[in-house]
Amino acid sequence: YNEVVKPALVGLLGPWISGGIEFNWPQHHRPTTFMPVDFTQQQGEHGEYTVWMGEVEPMRGLQVMTGFTLYPDRALIEITGKVFN
Incomplete structure (x- = not known):
């Protein structure tokens, strides 16, 4: 359990790259920016x-966790965030 979010030292794991999706959490350029992220896929009951x-x-x-949802026949993307402590 963490009572507060504490900033980390930046640049501990090597160089930064340009491009792609970057999750700037809990601060800008977190130390794990260049590392792989976990992912899972989920299909809803309405397509x-x-x-x-x-x-x-x-x-x-x-x-x-950040969820990116696409809906059939709708021109939008829904982005949902979840934070667990």
Whole structure:
């Protein structure tokens, strides 16, 4: 259990790259920016499709997940965030 979110030292794991999806959580350019993220896929009962991406932050053990949902016949993307302490 973490009572507060504490910033980490930036750049501990190597160089930054340009491009792609970058999860800037819990601060800008977190130390694990260049590391792979966990993901899972989920299909809803009405044809919607969600891809969940996230990680367990290794320095404090906090988990964040971001869900990207596409719906059939709708021109939008829904983004949902989940944070677990």
